[in-house]
Amino acid sequence: MAVNRATRKILIVDDESESAILRTVRRRLEQEGWHTAIVRPDPNSPTAKALLGDEFEAAALWSIEEQLPDAILLDVRFGDHRDDRFKGLSILDHIVNRWPKLPVLMFTQYVQGPDREAAARGALKWDAPIDFIDKLAGADEVVLRLRRLIGAAPETITIGGGITLDTAAQTIYIEQNGDRRPITGIQGMKFEILRELAAAWYRSPGELVPFSRLERYSEGEDPRASLRVRIREIKTSLGQALGTRLGPSELILNIRDKGYRLTPPRP
Amino acid sequence: MKIHPPPKILQPAKIAAAAAIAAGIACLALAPVIGAAAFTSLWGIEPLSYIGGILLIAGLTAAVLAYAAQNNATPAEQNRHWIETTRQFFEVFDHDLGRPLRRIAGKERELRAALQAAGEPENPAVRELLDEIERQTPNFRLMLSNIQVLVQLQAPGAAPAAAPVEPSEVVRRIADRYTPVAAEADKEITWWAEPADFGMVASDSHAIEHIVTNLVDNAVSHASNSVQVSLSKDNAQFYVTVWDDGPGIAPHYLDHLFDRGWTPEVGRREEKTSSGLGLFIARTLARRCNGEVTVESIAAPQPNHHTTFQLALPLKAQ
Numbered sequence: 001m002a003v004n005r006a007t008r009k010i011l012i013v014d015d016e017s018e019s020a021i022l023r024t025v026r027r028r029l030e031q032e033g034w035h036t037a038i039v040r041p042d043p044n045s046p047t048a049k050a051l052l053g054d055e056f057e058a059a060a061l062w063s064i065e066e067q068l069p070d071a072i073l074l075d076v077r078f079g080d081h082r083d084d085r086f087k088g089l090s091i092l093d094h095i096v097n098r099w100p101k102l103p104v105l106m107f108t109q110y111v112q113g114p115d116r117e118a119a120a121r122g123a124l125k126w127d128a129p130i131d132f133i134d135k136l137a138g139a140d141e142v143v144l145r146l147r148r149l150i151g152a153a154p155e156t157i158t159i160g161g162g163i164t165l166d167t168a169a170q171t172i173y174i175e176q177n178g179d180r181r182p183i184t185g186i187q188g189m190k191f192e193i194l195r196e197l198a199a200a201w202y203r204s205p206g207e208l209v210p211f212s213r214l215e216r217y218s219e220g221e222d223p224r225a226s227l228r229v230r231i232r233e234i235k236t237s238l239g240q241a242l243g244t245r246l247g248p249s250e251l252i253l254n255i256r257d258k259g260y261r262l263t264p265p266r267p
Numbered sequence: 268m269k270i271h272p273p274p275k276i277l278q279p280a281k282i283a284a285a286a287a288i289a290a291g292i293a294c295l296a297l298a299p300v301i302g303a304a305a306f307t308s309l310w311g312i313e314p315l316s317y318i319g320g321i322l323l324i325a326g327l328t329a330a331v332l333a334y335a336a337q338n339n340a341t342p343a344e345q346n347r348h349w350i351e352t353t354r355q356f357f358e359v360f361d362h363d364l365g366r367p368l369r370r371i372a373g374k375e376r377e378l379r380a381a382l383q384a385a386g387e388p389e390n391p392a393v394r395e396l397l398d399e400i401e402r403q404t405p406n407f408r409l410m411l412s413n414i415q416v417l418v419q420l421q422a423p424g425a426a427p428a429a430a431p432v433e434p435s436e437v438v439r440r441i442a443d444r445y446t447p448v449a450a451e452a453d454k455e456i457t458w459w460a461e462p463a464d465f466g467m468v469a470s471d472s473h474a475i476e477h478i479v480t481n482l483v484d485n486a487v488s489h490a491s492n493s494v495q496v497s498l499s500k501d502n503a504q505f506y507v508t509v510w511d512d513g514p515g516i517a518p519h520y521l522d523h524l525f526d527r528g529w530t531p532e533v534g535r536r537e538e539k540t541s542s543g544l545g546l547f548i549a550r551t552l553a554r555r556c557n558g559e560v561t562v563e564s565i566a567a568p569q570p571n572h573h574t575t576f577q578l579a580l581p582l583k584a585q
Contacts (some may be wrong), residue, residue, distance in 0.1 A: 019369075019370070019373055020370065020376065021369050021370075021372065021373035021376070023373070023377060024373060024376040024377050024380060026452045029378060052428055109366075110360060135365070135369050136365070136368060136369055136372055136404055137444070138376070138404070138447060139376065140443075140447055141443055144443050145440075145443075160488035167268075183409050203439075204439045204442060204458075205443065205444070205446045206440075206445055206446050206455075206456040206496075207439065207442070207443040207456050207457075207458060207459065208455050208457050210459060210461070210463050212463065213463060228294045251375065251454070253457070255457055255459075255495065258459060258497075259459065263455065266450065
């Protein structure tokens with residue numbers, strides 16, 4: 001498998017980092033190929049007798065300085081003490097002031113509520129990459145938010161069903177039974193079309209790519225017809241490589257008069 | 268906007284009124300005794316009687332006004348107090364209910380991952396249980412925010428907040444949240460914005476998110492295969508359209524759709540399976556933001572049966 005040039009590192013600042021929800025999120029982040037690190041307050045530090053939030057604040061700022069993560073998962077609430085209710089927002093304030101470009105995903109307890117409103121206002125005020133998500137969110141949702149916060153499209157996108165796009169090598173690979181081979185039939189414009197579809201799917205699995213965006217990769221009097229032909233060829237090539245025939249709503253879905261969308265085979 | 272004087276003024280006003288009444292009565296009582304001594308020239312009767320009378324009337328008027336004002340203020344005050352208490356209750360309830368729910372959801376996801384890693388043959392009953400827990404999670408999230416919005420909607424004079432919002436980001440989040448839920452049931456969610464580079468609007472992002480979540484939640488549960496969410500705009504408004512290919516809604520039900528507490532089961536006199544608050548809240552919230560939620564549906568057995576809900580909101584909130 002092609003090695004990602006830079007492995008992302010996500011720093012987790014949460015007093016419940018050992019909870020089942022956080023463990024699942026961590027596992028999912030590592031599946032994504034990202035490293036995770038957890039902030040733990042130093043039990044011997046002079047602030048160890050202070051509020052839980054204060055301990056985490058000191059430890060978090062120190063860890064950022066030391067580890068330079070690509071993004072931070074930050075809890076809003078630390079412990080049950082009244083003064084720690086919005087401690088995460090005060091930590092956020094420090095982060096934004098010192099590292100204004102560092103993406104922060106805030107974990108909120110409430111579905112809606114004062115902490116979330118404060119975080120939303122803060123994000124607007126600072127114009128910093130801040131987003132918020134509630135703790136009942138699934139690990140996939142957390143990953144999608146982080147992908148968008150971090151912003152960069154990866155060099156390789158694995159869309160499932162053993163299909164991987166390598167944008168650096170401009171090649172599509174299929175992996176079956178441990179055997180990985182390139183698909184030679186999808187190159188040039190056809191590769192670009194699939195790359196557009198995969199990039200949209202990577203950002204948000206349900207996102208449609210409109211014709212206006214795809215027609216730049218087609219030619220002739222009737223660009224939409226030429227696009228249709230290319231999509232059919234892509235599906236034929238991938239179908240052959242996978243040893244099946246892909247039906248009209250499989251892999252690439254057409255929404256009439258609007259555009260196309262990737263629907264990768266489910267595991 | 269404050270129609271009623273705050274209670275801080277009422278208390279001194281009542282004391283002053285009582286003092287004036289007491290002084291007036293004292294003057295009237297003392298007039299025959301010391302009136303002649305206190306004032307050298309007598310008019311018709313002692314001036315003290317005049318003074319006492321005036322004080323009595325002024326005191327009584329002040330007292331009546333103070334009590335009237337208090338009686339007027341009481342319902343509003345009580346209402347505000349009630350709303351504040353409800354909001355605090357809700358926060359406690361959200362926190363206390365949210366914690367066990369997160370634990371259950373977390374354990375479920377962990378167990379699922381552990382079972383997958385172990386590669387053990389799956390027990391269908393276990394799988395069914397895990398799926399059910401996972402399916403209910405978005406319901407809990409929506410339920411909690413529905414209750415909270417309902418509390419907020421009762422607050423008098425609560426104005427919608429207008430701030431810069433990117434509607435495509437709001438729609439994207441909701442689609443991301445419901446995509447796995449839909450996939451569990453073999454349904455697809457597709458979303459897009461027209462134009463693709465949709466830009467910002469000035470609106471209430473909580474309201475948009477809340478309304479669209481309710482519409483998408485409905486669509487996902489009623490769709491046969493496909494849900495489509497699209498964003499569009501004209502010169503004055505932007506629209507979020509939620510389409511599903513479900514069996515549709517019979518014309519005689521359409522009128523009741525936005526009634527508080529109405530569900531299709533109510534129409535069929537069956538037991539309710541949901542609160543019937545989602546669409547009521549969606550429309551109330553949309554109207555408060557100077558917008559509207561509308562519905563259009565073709566019911567099965569007609570061939571192209573579907574339901575379309577549309578949220579329209581002003582591009583710039585007043």
